[in-house]
Amino acid sequence: MAELENVKATNPAEAEPILELKNVRQYFQHGFGKNKVVVKAVHNVSFDVKKGEVFGLVGESGCGKTTTGRSVIKLYNITDGDIVFKGVTISRGTRTFKQNIASLRKQIAAIKAESKEALDDLKGELKLQEEGGDTTANNTSNRMSEIKADEESKVAALKEEIAANRAKIREARSINKRNAELMDKMQMIFQDPIDSLDPRFTVKDIIAEGMIINGVRDKAYIEQKVNEALELVGLLPDHASRYPHEFSGGQRQRIGIARALVVNPELIIADEPISALDVSIQAQIINLLNDIRKDMGLSILFIAHNLSVVKFFCDRIGVMYYGRLVEIATAEELFAHPLHPYTKSLLSAVPLPDPDYEKNRKRIFYRPSLREYTEDKPIMTEIRPGHFIYASKSELARYERELNGEEVEKDPTLIYSGE
Amino acid sequence: MAEEKLEQVTQEKDKYENLYKFSRKLEIKTLQEKYPNPNVSLEVPGYLEGEMDENTILRVKNLHISFKTPNGLVRAVRNVNFDLKKGETLCIVGESGSGKSVTSRAIMGILAGNAIIDEGHIYYKDKDLAKCKEKDFYELRGSSIGMIFQDPLSSLNPIMKIGKQLTEALILKTGLNREQAKVRAIELMHEVGIPEPEKRFKQYPFQFSGGMRQRIVIAIALAMEPEILICDEPTTALDVTIQAQILDLIKKLKKEKDLTIIFITHDLGVVANMADRIAVMYAGKIVEYGTSEEVFYNPQHPYTWALLESMPSLSTSNRLSAIPGTPPNMIYPPKGDAFAQRNRYALKIDFEQEPPFFKVTDTHYAATWLLHENAPKVENPLKNRYQSQRKETNVEVTE
Incomplete structure (x- = not known):
């Protein structure tokens, strides 16, 4: 299922995009059975690059920024999502469709099992009624054929859906051929x-x-x-x-x-x-x-x-953390008002050629484990025009107050050096 | 544009062609006798005056190192002088090929086989390391001087368990038995911040991340509790967050173990973080030598200016001023100031005569003719940089 949790990070007022990534995922897997390992290198990333723009992707090593670049140029086939280049879809992942097919098959199996159970019950009833010479036996057999017809029509509809998904996979494969x-x-x-x-x-x-x-x-x-x-x-x-x-x-x-x-x-x-x-x-x-x-x-x-x-070279910057984009903003905006705790910790790690600054520098550490996302799911939201952030609702409220220059409580995921 | 360049290249070619052909034919050894290093001079800069006192733990004096190659002698280090004071961090900054790694390898006695120490002394305690034999180094390496290398992947043996690599030196040198060495190794791993050292002890290098590997390398270097730790670009292969962690670790260990550190890097941000004293090297020479504040806030040598300018700070918005050209070929070290050809502020004398060290303050020296009393006054291009940068980073500094 394509989670549309990542809102497309565009500002419609600006130039048209030359490259668009829509919910792109790039998973790598190795091993089989219980040894199977899936590495989620790029996990639901959406952004676009405008004509004539320099878009920067930053993050620590292993966060998936290189993989994103390599997926865009089709050195890998993406697992899920769409990559649109100059208005033409050049890559499409098949994971959604495969998952759809799997869930549809499960539905078919469930329907079949359900009707089989019902039919078994009725069969037993019918046997008893026939032995007893009951006149309602006809009724029961009618009901049985009804159930069978119902099952068949439902399964046929689902099978059609499967076929449609298969067609989509074929389409994706033809899209993935080199253009x-x-x-x-x-x-x-x-x-x-x-x-x-x-x-x-x-x-x-x-x-x-x-x-x-x-x-x-x-x-x-x-x-x-x-x-x-x-x-x-x-x-x-x-x-x-x-x-x-x-x-x-x-x-x-x-x-x-x-x-x-x-x-x-x-x-x-x-x-x-x-x-x-x-x-x-x-x-x-x-x-x-x-x-x-x-x-x-x-x-x-x-x-x-x-x-x-x-900062010097890019117009807009996207910050990646463990396969996800956590913040997108123009270069000036990102450095002037970093909001996501990971961006803050990354900025605090940059060494500058200034001894006094270095001596007074306070490192900030990001500890995502100190936060819970189980109830309040985070989504990519535009907090200011052109400034996107991956946050849950409660965090968003806090970031908004921070942007307005109000005093806010400390971010629970941040640890300041010396604490 | 292209024609100009072509002309420049052909001129350079002609200049060296005769020498080049000649040097190919000769045996390298006779070449060295016949054409002794033209830049060898016994002149020692002012900052090395006086005898070694108690605070000076290491003194490198008038050091010249060359490498024999099929193309000729590469003069990698030409007259390097510095003092290492007890408990300080000396940062050596420079481009690749400027001789910073070669200098540190000479101190450890691990120069490549084709290296020749032409001249000079490396005084450590009562020894002169430049004249030491391999046998003498055996006692010094690890126990007196430790070293951390750039790439943590290639400085660990991939098919040997971490534990064995850690205990190897301990068993060999201190006479501990295996169990004792293991206890000590786990202690060390704990000190450098490796979680679950008992479990990690039995693992191979490939099971560690880059930052963890570098921690192991540091632990190995510190196993024998050396006095001096040489860090040869220890964070170049790591990304910023891990780099900050490793730098913090080195600083913490320095405080705990009372280490003296020689830190080699080309990242000026890292230098600002680590250094007490800085030596800027170019083409095998130290061109500027001073405390961290002096070199960053009042740099005197055009090369230091260029280095600082070519790094975009967080407030740079206009075009970066790159250093044009490439470092000189050290088989034919240029006459005069080696940096003159790439220098915006080069004077005529720079192409003819090598500048001596001029004293700026008692601790700050720079080798540039611009400091001569007859030289035209050139304004430091970095004058306003720090104010704007501080505005950007909201750091208040009292001067």
Whole structure:
């Protein structure tokens, strides 16, 4: 069942979205029978990326932000939900339909068992009546056939529903087939510039590979495009004949960016593109991405855990915690008014190059186990225009008062250092 | 734009081509004799004046280290000098390839086989570690100087149980038997904050998360109760929340065990958190040396400025000022100031002559010609940064 608990995180007044995620789940499972383990890496995530926007996903390692990025670009088939890119659904999960089928089958079994019980009773009655020569025997047999007809019609209706669900699964599978033209418009930049480049390919091969896969055969055109891409990222055309090991880390990351840009994408998924680089090189790459984004009108899904870079680079930020999005807001809003306790604890962990600040810094720890969600279920709610938060009703009331600048009681899930 | 770059590259190529061809043909050893390290100078900066007193636990003096490679000699460390005072945390900051790890490995005596200590001394107690043999290091490593490495996954043996890795050194060095060593190891695991140490004792490294693994590595380093702990980028592989935990743990242990720490990192945020004293390294040299407050609030070297500027603070909104170019090739260390080519404020003399250390205060030194009395006055570009940042973070600081 698709829980529509995540309200779509959009502001209709703004630009149209280029990418939409609707209740996306990505589960991984291994083992069978009693050893079966299901890892809920992404658990009901909904957000969208507007045209020309940089959307940041932050969270600690293992919270599912990389998995979300990889699911969007279809490196995994999603378990449930829809991913819409440029108005076309590119991925659809089948878990809902499979669950529907299972529950319908259960219903059929229940109906059959019920009618069987009733029929057994009547059979016994009929036997007694026939032995006793009772005249009501006819009535009883009529009732039996009624029950049978009733059961058949109910089962037929449910079977139709199952068939409909099956059709939906087939549809989802056909949707999940690669849509080459559309997927070209989405490219990825990886974290590790050393591992993500083939050591036996020259730079030209690496950059041209995408075009060749797409069926471009004109060598002069390929060379021209490769040179253009190299220049765009600040490398020289004669670097094209070299191998990746001849470059420094920052230059290798530039090659990775050139590879993504050469097919004219509209959306780039940047999976921690700077965390493997040196401090002085990080700024170069961020500036490069910023320039390219402005020149080409790109949208970027930026996955990172360095919050000061995220604040600098992103327009909107989504904070993830254990597979769920817990807060979405514009960068300024999120840093000025963090509401969710996890966001607060994450912000308190960011080290800043300022010794006095560091010495006075109070760490805040998030302990979700200190809170109960059994009765008051949390949902994603828009607390201010563009500011979404995953909270239950009572928490929401408190957050609202906090936003209005009122004194509020301490968040029960937060522990301040020194306490 | 591209033509300019091309020209620049070809010029550089021509400059080094002759040298390069030549060095390939020669035996490395004769090369070293024939072309002695051009940057070796016995000049020792002012902050190392005087004899080692009781407070100075370690003194690195005039240290030069090179590596033999097929392409030539890489001058990884060129004239590094610093003092380590008892109970302080010295942070060494710099890009990769600046020689910070090599310096710390020289102190531990675990340099790679192709390394040569050209010159210099590392005084620890009555020993000179730069001249120590492997046999002498055997007594020092672990029991006097401990080390934590960057990647907690690769510094643990994947097929050996955690317990065995923890007790290995204890049994070997202190003569405890296995049961005693186990008791001590569980105590250690408790100290570094590992829950259920008895159960964890029997597990393998892959069953631990990144942060827990790093705690184990710290426990192993502290097993023999060393005086000095060298942390070589211990949090680079971890994310912010875990990083904050590990830093807190190191600070707590430092207080409890009266440790002296050399902390190597390139993250200036971490440095601000940990450091009492900071040494900024570039191209194998210390370029600025001072207390934490001095280096952050009154930096003098253009490289320190550039490093601080290239990190977006929470209040940065305009374009980041990146450091252009890449660090120099240390097979051919540049003449003059190594940072000159990437330096916005470079003077003519920077390309010709190496700057000596200029004294700013008694504890603060920087190697830049900008501090010379005849140099043009350059305003510190970071002057207003901290005020705006403090506004953002609501931290009140009395000055």
